[in-house]
Amino acid sequence: MKPSPFTRLAVALGILLSVGLAAGAARAAPIVVKFSHVVAEKTPKGQGALKFKELAEAALPGKVEVQVFPNSQLFGDGKEMEALLLGDVQIIAPSLSKFDRYTKKLQIFDLPFMFDDMDAVDRFQSSPAGQALLDSMKTKGIKGLAYWHNGLKQLSTNKDKLTRPEDVKGLKFRIQASDVLEAQFRQLGANPQKLAFSEVYQALQTGVVDGQENTWSNIYSQKIHEVQKTIAVTNHGAIDYMVIANAAWWDSLPDDVRAGLQKAMAGATAYANKLAADINDRDRQRIADAGEAKIQELSKRDVAAWREAVRPVWSKFQDQIGEDLIAKARASNGD
Template sequence: MRGIERGFTKNKKLMNIAKMSLLSLALLFPLAGCGGNEASSTEAAKGDSDAGYQKLSIKLSHVASDNTPKGLAALKFKELVESESGGNIEVKVYPSGQLYGDNDEIEAVQANNVQIIIPSAAKLSGFEETFEIFDLPFMFKNEEHLRAFEDGEGGQELLATLDEYGMKGLSFWPNGFKHITNNKVAVDDPSDVKGLKVRTHGGQIINEVYETMGASSTKIAFNETYQALQLGTIDGQENSIVNIETQKYGEVQNHLTLTSHARSEYAVVTNKQWWDGLEPKTQELLTKAMKEATNEGRNQVEKLETEAIEKIKSEGKMAIVELTDEQKEAFKQAIQPVFDKWAQKMNQDIINKAIEAGN
């Protein structure tokens, strides 16, 4: 009897195993083609457009507000990626330092805690000094010169220097040329700057620019600049036209000189290991969207700068000096020693390509 019972039990177990196998197969058939690895499989769930992109969530962090050129470009990138991927790729944009701020965003992207950041280019100079090229006085003649460099071999070579630090440079985004305001004198010659106390962002190059012209420079937080001007702690400051207008500096400044002496520029940076792990099709989509978002940022800068200068003129609170070519050349010659000193510390191949881009 025990042998019969053991045989019966054994057969029952085999029957149960067979039933479970059939049930498993039945459950698997409806799922065929859905894919298993959401982050990397080309067979990931497809959107209505049947795009076939992998399921992916991207965190993009920056410190500006949504209504700035940088913020609008970031939202354009999100729109393009999510639309073109049929909803499979999600881009979560965190503006105004909501996720990471100036002091920790670079470390965050290196650790892949965030996938894309957009810091000021000068903040990357600790990895490659040539990122300070935008602070070199009169390095770029105009927007066309700047874009020819950024989109050409020189700009791409500069972005590629981040590879060895666990990062990948995707693009440069604009923030406008810098100009000078003050409340003491109409500045149309380098000698007019002598004796002025000027607020800067604190970079060594730009500080030496003012020291060379006989002015003193001081680093003051951006959100504290208006009060410093109002109290007379400083006489003037340098900034983009959009910032000058939106920060209402015309209420505490009498003179604006359109010098275009330096550039405020951003770099779009991602985590290299994360990027390299993406499918080629996804990389292609993100690259295309980044190019279009870059154009959006450039268009926004042009639009907002035109609106800002017209508003400043209509308000009539600041007298505006538009330098002639001869006057601008005088400024350039006066601070040429600063350019020569710092340019020599940078990658000469990139510097030469930057110069050639303007020819």
């Protein structure tokens, strides 16, 4: 028996309604933004990522969902860049030392004693030359969104004495995967070992390496002070991050979403960078209070000896980085 016209109309309306509801649901589905990083949530970068999530979802309610994955939950140091380029994650925040495969110019941040303090780092990153570096890897599929501070690096070892360059001769040091950092330790007569951040504590604990370089907040959060005897206040370099996105994904976003994420990133950057200074001060005091590693202050003559010992590293990488960029970075010190 043929269905009545009323039945056919009801079926048609039902189909249209189902299609409409499905289309509405598809339109309502938020854009998922996976933000992966390798440090603890309580570090400046960890807190910055959470602040970005908070601000982005507040600015774009129902349009974006930011999922934060700390502590190498998705990928370790060696895999996160590949994951970003494959589109498995949308945003990561690697150390500036991780980019020398994509541009040699960012090696500027690894040159030892390039910046006198974090204010100088900030001035350079905010300058036209520093901002231009954010787009220096666009052709490689990487879009720089912001610089996030961690802080100045301190040197630590499992030895009692750490005041002059000769004190590290022959020791094994964990480094990030950076040609400049490798050259830095070889220049000092030490043996650099490239290890992922997540492996540092165990490597120090078991004697695979004798020392490392890191910020106060990283040293405290990873409990490095528990497996080192001495931390020298060298302030010999900065560990900062570039927050980056998959360039193709970023360019494909609707204009309003991209603008909202940019605004959220600006807010998260201001928050994270202020927090970095506060947390480093706090964690230095916590390390001192714990009494497990001696904090070794250096005299001006000690620091001058370190500067002189690593000066040849600048000459080695000057052509790769560019004399003009080095000059602009030095000018940020105001000396």
